[in-house]
Amino acid sequence: MLHLQYSDCRSRSLTDHLLSSVPSPVEDKRLAIEMTALRQALWIDDTPTSEAFTPFGDILRWIPTHLQLADCLTKSRKPKLLNDALECNEAVVKEAPAE
Incomplete structure (x- = not known):
């Protein structure tokens, strides 16, 4: 099933980080763990799940x-x-x- 996820995080920083094929480092350890978990839901190796499992997978958008x-x-x-x-x-x- 396709999952559409929306974030209104200020300045799109969350969506940019999670959608980037090479994410920027996160200084806060706890936040880094949370971001890694979120990325695992959106990526399989170097491929977004929305591409790996078309028309399924997960799609994240800023709103x-x-x-x-x-x-x-x-x-x-x-x-x-x-x-x-x-x-x-x-x-x-x-x-x-x-x-």
């Missing part, structure tokens, strides 16, 4: 914060986007333009 459905679960925000998606059983996601 603007105001479109992030799950923000209300970790921040003090109104759950309107999440409620709307759950009520109609769908969410429309627009790709952010590349910078």
Whole structure:
């Protein structure tokens, strides 16, 4: 099954790191362990899982914060986007333009 994962991490640093074929070093040890675990879900050797298991695998994309459905679960925000998606059983996601 294809997994679409979205991050609204400021300045796209998380998505850039995880999608890079050669990631930059991470100074914090605990963060480095977490990032390695996330990369293992997205890569098999030097191939993204989305390419290795087409049309399956995992795809990570950056999304603007105001479109992030799950923000209300970790921040003090109104759950309107999440409620709307759950009520109609769908969410429309627009790709952010590349910078």
